[in-house]
Amino acid sequence: MATDPTKLSMAQALNRALRDAMAEDEAVYVFGEDVGPLGGVFRVTDGLTAEFGEDRCFDTPLAESGIVGMAVGMAMNGMRPVVEMQFDAFAYPAFEQIVSHVAKTRNRTRGRVGLPMVIRVPYAGGIGGVEHHCDSSEAYYAHTPGLTVVAPSTPADAYFLLRDAIASDDPVVFMEPKKLYWGKDEVDLSTPEPPIGRAVVRRPGTDATLIAYGPSVPTALEAAEAAAQEGRSLQVVDARSLVPFDDATVCEAVRSTGRAVVVAEASGYASVASEIVARVTERCFHSLAAPVRRVTGFDIPFPPPKLERFQLPGVDRILDAVDDLQWEDQ
Amino acid sequence: MATDPTKLSMAQALNRALRDAMAEDEAVYVFGEDVGPLGGVFRVTDGLTAEFGEDRCFDTPLAESGIVGMAVGMAMNGMRPVVEMQFDAFAYPAFEQIVSHVAKTRNRTRGRVGLPMVIRVPYAGGIGGVEHHCDSSEAYYAHTPGLTVVAPSTPADAYFLLRDAIASDDPVVFMEPKKLYWGKDEVDLSTPEPPIGRAVVRRPGTDATLIAYGPSVPTALEAAEAAAQEGRSLQVVDARSLVPFDDATVCEAVRSTGRAVVVAEASGYASVASEIVARVTERCFHSLAAPVRRVTGFDIPFPPPKLERFQLPGVDRILDAVDDLQWEDQ
Amino acid sequence: MADDRDLLPSEQPVRLLDETGSPVAGASLPFPDRDRLLAAYTSLVIGRRVNDQAGALVRQGRLAVYPSSHGQEACQTGAALALAEGDWLFPTYRDTAAVIARGVDPVEVLTLLKGDWHAGYDPYAHRVAPQATPLATQLLHAVGVAHAARLRGEDTVVMALCGDGATSEGDFHEALNFAAVFRAPVVFFVQNNEYAISVPLARQSAAPSLAHKGVGYGMNAERVDGNDTPAVLAVLDRAVAAARTGEGPQLVEAHTYRMQAHTNADDASRYRSKEEVDPWEARDPLLRMEAYLKRKRLLTKARKAEITERAEAVATAMREGVSKDVDPDPAELFAHVFATPTPQLDEQAAFLADELSREGN
Amino acid sequence: MADDRDLLPSEQPVRLLDETGSPVAGASLPFPDRDRLLAAYTSLVIGRRVNDQAGALVRQGRLAVYPSSHGQEACQTGAALALAEGDWLFPTYRDTAAVIARGVDPVEVLTLLKGDWHAGYDPYAHRVAPQATPLATQLLHAVGVAHAARLRGEDTVVMALCGDGATSEGDFHEALNFAAVFRAPVVFFVQNNEYAISVPLARQSAAPSLAHKGVGYGMNAERVDGNDTPAVLAVLDRAVAAARTGEGPQLVEAHTYRMQAHTNADDASRYRSKEEVDPWEARDPLLRMEAYLKRKRLLTKARKAEITERAEAVATAMREGVSKDVDPDPAELFAHVFATPTPQLDEQAAFLADELSREGN
Numbered sequence A, B: 001m002a003t004d005p006t007k008l009s010m011a012q013a014l015n016r017a018l019r020d021a022m023a024e025d026e027a028v029y030v031f032g033e034d035v036g037p038l039g040g041v042f043r044v045t046d047g048l049t050a051e052f053g054e055d056r057c058f059d060t061p062l063a064e065s066g067i068v069g070m071a072v073g074m075a076m077n078g079m080r081p082v083v084e085m086q087f088d089a090f091a092y093p094a095f096e097q098i099v100s101h102v103a104k105t106r107n108r109t110r111g112r113v114g115l116p117m118v119i120r121v122p123y124a125g126g127i128g129g130v131e132h133h134c135d136s137s138e139a140y141y142a143h144t145p146g147l148t149v150v151a152p153s154t155p156a157d158a159y160f161l162l163r164d165a166i167a168s169d170d171p172v173v174f175m176e177p178k179k180l181y182w183g184k185d186e187v188d189l190s191t192p193e194p195p196i197g198r199a200v201v202r203r204p205g206t207d208a209t210l211i212a213y214g215p216s217v218p219t220a221l222e223a224a225e226a227a228a229q230e231g232r233s234l235q236v237v238d239a240r241s242l243v244p245f246d247d248a249t250v251c252e253a254v255r256s257t258g259r260a261v262v263v264a265e266a267s268g269y270a271s272v273a274s275e276i277v278a279r280v281t282e283r284c285f286h287s288l289a290a291p292v293r294r295v296t297g298f299d300i301p302f303p304p305p306k307l308e309r310f311q312l313p314g315v316d317r318i319l320d321a322v323d324d325l326q327w328e329d330q
Numbered sequence C, D: 001m002a003d004d005r006d007l008l009p010s011e012q013p014v015r016l017l018d019e020t021g022s023p024v025a026g027a028s029l030p031f032p033d034r035d036r037l038l039a040a041y042t043s044l045v046i047g048r049r050v051n052d053q054a055g056a057l058v059r060q061g062r063l064a065v066y067p068s069s070h071g072q073e074a075c076q077t078g079a080a081l082a083l084a085e086g087d088w089l090f091p092t093y094r095d096t097a098a099v100i101a102r103g104v105d106p107v108e109v110l111t112l113l114k115g116d117w118h119a120g121y122d123p124y125a126h127r128v129a130p131q132a133t134p135l136a137t138q139l140l141h142a143v144g145v146a147h148a149a150r151l152r153g154e155d156t157v158v159m160a161l162c163g164d165g166a167t168s169e170g171d172f173h174e175a176l177n178f179a180a181v182f183r184a185p186v187v188f189f190v191q192n193n194e195y196a197i198s199v200p201l202a203r204q205s206a207a208p209s210l211a212h213k214g215v216g217y218g219m220n221a222e223r224v225d226g227n228d229t230p231a232v233l234a235v236l237d238r239a240v241a242a243a244r245t246g247e248g249p250q251l252v253e254a255h256t257y258r259m260q261a262h263t264n265a266d267d268a269s270r271y272r273s274k275e276e277v278d279p280w281e282a283r284d285p286l287l288r289m290e291a292y293l294k295r296k297r298l299l300t301k302a303r304k305a306e307i308t309e310r311a312e313a314v315a316t317a318m319r320e321g322v323s324k325d326v327d328p329d330p331a332e333l334f335a336h337v338f339a340t341p342t343p344q345l346d347e348q349a350a351f352l353a354d355e356l357s358r359e360g361n
């Protein structure tokens, strides 16, 4: 395993994480649709069949409930399956398996049967995809007790979160922001990112806190950069781990500024963003100078490519929300 | 149609609503598992096959995706299907059909194909059911743009909301609180309850507002009654319509008291309760004397019967939350 | 392609005994041996006793609900006895008798229906998966367990049970197809008891039999009289052997009948008549087996008494165990959601503990 | 039960033409008549032109993506031509040529892949459902449409298309089973083009053929050479007639081949060789049909020129229509979520309108 920092795209970092995990632990198996010779439609599993053989990384029949259900059985029987759902909306056929089994098995067996498995879900918009290819589906999983749910925002984060997810003795739903697959960044494999369960302050700031995750983190950072030009100092927290959530880091950040905006791409109603607003408000009420604002997708099905920019949280919309945080009361 | 007030259980009121709707509109079809000769495991469809014939109310093969998918086609082709999912967790196999088609069809066809259909979901706990029979699954639907989601709390409400749902030109997910099926109450069929989209103040009060829906409404009312004994006046709002949500009524209620507790049975994380906390806080921030509190299920799979009472929001827990609303600041 | 007709199951269900318990002529399979038959009879008697006892416990309010396999005990017996120790059984809610026949403590099995916890036994102890409620979902888990074993070179066979109704679910299809494509050593054993709660078989399928579904997966399929214990055993033995020796997954449909209501909460009179049920009394698997064993002089009075006594002992232990009031600890609600509780669950557990301490619990 | 062998599809796919376009001896079905053959040829030529034009539009950046049915035009043609006006077609993303053959404006069809909106045509205008992306889900909608029609006493038939990969999904199973149990007049037409993106047929099924899946539903099933236009038409005509006259649903598998990559975004060289693809060039449905028509002197030069011209006109209209820049109105995002927007959507629409007005949009 090389330890020099190297430039990797998020897709490459994920590929590297799979390779390293498979090399280290022969209980790790990768399967799904087109993950074998093709290497996945996003090439995240590129080369794994060639390197580890057809038993370790293989294509299945085209059936998502089947993929997740089979993974449950393999996890019951000593393996650490990592399955790929080809796109967000194509994980829905597996919903019953995920909610009724993946999430509940440890609990229903009184801790006797754990399911160390990872369900990778390429998700969200920003790539001009047609309908059913751009859903932000994290709330469905985050609402379901028993699932760990994470979303990386950088290649390094992707590498270490995926290693962590595979090493976890519990099932992890691993949300991969599609639009970040191709962006390259330095990855220092010798310096781990914080583990699952920890949020990270990606940019310090004093006037207000932006809380984002996954595809919205780079946008939040851009917004903070733009705000800095205008003399406003925005802190950016990357939640990363939606379940378990890092209340300590997030609340400390919010208390330090007294103002917050939650940024997320999913439709806002009954979403992870709602949860963050609710829990931050519950915990930081008297430190807040203004209600926590949300910048989320509208409550509409994901738009066609030509209109998706109106749905995605953008820099201006975030800055408008920040402007709205009742600065006049200061 | 009789117009005298009669005592009906919620199951009977729902049955009456189905009968009246089928009699009035021959496009209404009822189907699902065991809804025919058996009359449904909760007897909500009792007698419909006998009265309207095997074409109008019929049993299907045992497959929920099939049931919902077939309903989509029938709705495309001029009918108003009303389907029953036998229990909350057994609707999950239909999740893809619900999210990718039921919710999206009007939008994706630019308004050309509407789907007037109702998916009835007996849901939530409180009846000592075994695992997979007690899920509070409303957040999955409420988070999905394009679905109308309602939950009645009284027999009269059940009757009129279901009539409304069947008459709606859009798909409605109709959440039926199982534990309220058998409780009887006066139903005056000549006095409609407010339509879908409207919340109802079930009890006036001045000190704090309880916001509840479905199975939690009677508990909230009980709590208000108990609080009254102790000299505290609690207002109870029944949200009823989770989507669309009645911001006006709910926020007016909260502003009038300045304090609020949201009561819901589902696990709290990324739930409808989170949403209510978030939107009420966003809208009423400066009227609030304390952060809006939540009394929800814990973030655990629904417990076995012997332990379910610890998961369900109870009167004491609600009163504790009310006590917690920082009264000392008054 | 020339041999796709081989994929069709036999025209009639395999039978070794007729309804009076006499061996049928020209049977396609040999009888299991004497020891196996006696073991099967023992299991039948215990299975029936377990069903009766559970019914009584429901009436006494000790169990909330019980889906009885009364009348299906030959299938329950076969499913358990056909397996070797290292094999796996994937049962449904109706297969309590099979789970017990495999060695799991009845009281632990009934934890679920008593309401103390969900799955009450350790699935690894006897290699019995938790009883499945969401229909057909467990069939995929069975495929996964079998595939994992095969990848490791183990000769494990997995017996996956489901009912006629469950064959309509998408997961049934996906499980059979995955098993066939990966040649996973699974025996899919469908107990066709003619009903899914109130819905008769004709509403589930228009195929000549459920075994015919094997053709669409290129899977060997067989049909058996599900009330004929030696036949069930013989057919399952063959299927297990085939799966074990690399012939791929097998589908077996047993034709049987659900003698009682779906559960005690069900009212079967709403959807079927006494006239329909009555003839099945005569096909009772226990009576048939007993008649056969007696005719063959394999069942002495002493033997029978001994078996009855064993069954009584099981029933007594069940009665006593289930009647013991257990007070599950609410703290456990937070203990098994994850391997290590999250900070949020720790908070919630503390909240509940505080609440309980204030209530003086 | 004696006749379950009748449920097995024919041993070989039905063929009327050999690979050189000569009629085969002893074919099991008669040739469609002259007019129909010419109509089919016209549709084939247009279908091929549509595929080529769409490919070009992708290369020019006018379409984001296009899943081509190049090589499958005989199936596309058959699916459209076998239906009467009142019938319904349920296509997938790959069935653009069939949708166009049924009369839908190509530019409206391509709205989806151009990114202007999702389904761009009015499904009721030509009774063509929106092209389905979530695999196999549309098969159930087809059953619902057919069942509704049957309940109303209409003689509508529904043609439901899917690929070989989609047969592995649970919804495929549920759709075929529902159709069979309710005897819904649906023709399930599977275009087995050997691949689901990169995954070959052998990973989807271990059955002798996909048509064999009919047996498990008690459904008539047939196999046809999917590159043999007269055969596809004859088999689908028969299936549609059977469905229409109350014989219940029908399953037809066409053996064909996906000549190009899954879409332009795919790289087929990663999973299949030129050696595998090349022989299929010789089986091109268009060449075979043309050879036959010429041999039969049904295709005059003038006729051919006229058809080519029609296809060019379609392509030109497509090119021009697709190249027109449409600026979809963002306000529409809120207009169709419900029949009447909710107060929340009104607020969100106003929010966006305000944002846009401030941006000076």
Ligand SMILES: Cc1ncc(C[n+]2csc(CCOP(=O)(O)OP(=O)(O)O)c2C)c(N)n1
Pocket (backbone or CB within 6 Å): B033, B062, B086, B090, B093, C094, C133, C134, C135, C162, C163, C164, C165, C166, C167, C193, C195, C196, C197, C258, C262
């Ligand atoms: C996915 C799912 N849908 C519905 C149910 C409710 N349900 C429980 S048992 C049952 C009937 C099952 O019939 P069958 O498969 O024939 O098994 P049997 O009860 O006859 O043993 C139904 C509909 C369920 N448990 N799971």
Ligand SMILES: Cc1ncc(C[n+]2csc(CCOP(=O)(O)OP(=O)(O)O)c2C)c(N)n1
Pocket (backbone or CB within 6 Å): A033, A062, A086, A090, A093, D094, D133, D134, D135, D162, D163, D164, D165, D166, D167, D193, D195, D196, D197, D258, D262
């Ligand atoms: C439920 C679902 N899972 C996965 C996908 C992604 N996907 C799109 S096309 C395709 C392959 C389909 O193969 P097949 O059914 O053979 O049709 P073909 O593309 O060959 O026409 C896949 C996996 C999808 N659209 N829907």
Ligand SMILES: [Mg+2]
Pocket (backbone or CB within 6 Å): C163, C164, C165, C191, C192, C193, C194, C195, C196, C197, C258
């Ligand atoms: Mg049954």
Ligand SMILES: [Mg+2]
Pocket (backbone or CB within 6 Å): D163, D164, D165, D191, D192, D193, D194, D195, D196, D197, D258
């Ligand atoms: Mg294909």
